[in-house]
Amino acid sequence: MTRTKRVYLFKRFERFWHWSQAALIITLMLSGFRIHGLYDLGVDFLTALRIHTVAAWSLVVLWVFAIFWHFTTGEWKQYIPTFDKIFLIARHYAFGIFRGEEHPYHVIPTRKHNPLQRLAYLWVKLMINPIIWISGIWLLFFADWGAWPVWQQWGISLQTVAWAHTIGAYMMLIFFIVHVYLTTTGHTPLAHIKAMIVGYEHEPVHHHPRDQAAPKAVENA
Ligand code: HEM
Structure with missing residues (x-):
């Protein structure tokens, strides 16, 4: 049995932000791929566009x-x-995890993302989101300024912008699939998801003098 301690990681606003963002992005992906023509789900084009x-x-x-x-x-x-x-962390996800090894990174509230998570979330914030937002706003206001001749001179047509938006959407879909998979790799498959709902994560306790100095914080998992 792994001994664990409860750590408060996700504050109330953060949980609200995370789940409303997830719901909105799932809605955007479902309606976006409908607009793109991948499927129709019984929803007409204009309704999908409005959603x-x-x-x-x-x-x-x-x-x-x-x-x-x-x-x-x-x-x-x-x-x-x-x-x-x-x-070490990449190695863990490639091999260690399948051999039941312990995660090499130990979470504390002030650094609750491991370095791979940091990079992945930063990639979403600084790369995927800007691609989607800039191209999305461009498409939305295409009739007003998106088709100005200056853009044509620079080789930016409706097709280019729609293409960038679609690439961004697929990048988000890839992030989404990998992200949801990784959230099931806690000490139980639902441990991380539960933490994002209630705020507390159960972190394994290590045999380190610092952990033994605070036995009251320790519970059995
Ligand atoms: C595309 C939609 C989503 C985006 C953009 C997204 C983004 C993020 C971000 C930025 C974080 C870090 C938040 C923080 O630490 O404050 C996070 C954490 C998390 N997300 Fe998502 N998320 C999405 C969908 C989902 C879904 C559908 C699930 C569950 C099935 C999920 C489960 C989690 C969990 C459990 C964590 C905490 C992971 C940890 O640090 O241990 N996410 N997500």
Whole structure:
């Protein structure tokens, strides 16, 4: 039996932000791929477009609050990239995890993402999201300024922008699949998901003098 201790990782706003963002992005992916013509799900094109636009604006509003929260609480620092132990962690996901080895990274509230998570979330925030947002806003306002001759001169046509938006959507889909898989790799398959719902994670306790100094915080899993 692994001994674990409860660690408070995800504050209330953070959990609200995470799950509403997830719901909106899932809605955007489902309606977006319908607009793209991958399937029709019994929803007509214009309805899918309307759902897509409302979900996108809702996500913009949520993001304004989330950015404000990250900067006022200092939580943005959790996303500063680091390559510390990165190979050990990649090795763990490639092999160690299938041999029941313990995760090489130990979470504490002030650094709750392992270096691979930091890089993945930063990639979403600085790469995937800007591609999707810039091309999405461009498509939305295409009739107003998206088709100006200057863009044509620069070789940016409706097709280029729609292509960038679709590439961004597939990048998000890949992130989504890998992310959901990795969230099931805690000490039980639902442990991380439960932590993102209730805020507390059960972290394994290590035989380190620092852990033994605080026996009251230790529970049995
Ligand atoms: C595409 C939609 C999603 C995006 C953009 C997203 C993004 C994120 C981000 C940025 C974090 C770090 C948040 C923080 O530490 O404050 C996170 C953590 C997490 N997400 Fe998602 N997420 C998405 C969907 C999901 C879904 C559908 C699930 C569950 C099935 C999920 C489960 C989790 C869990 C359990 C964590 C905590 C992981 C940990 O640090 O141990 N996410 N997600």
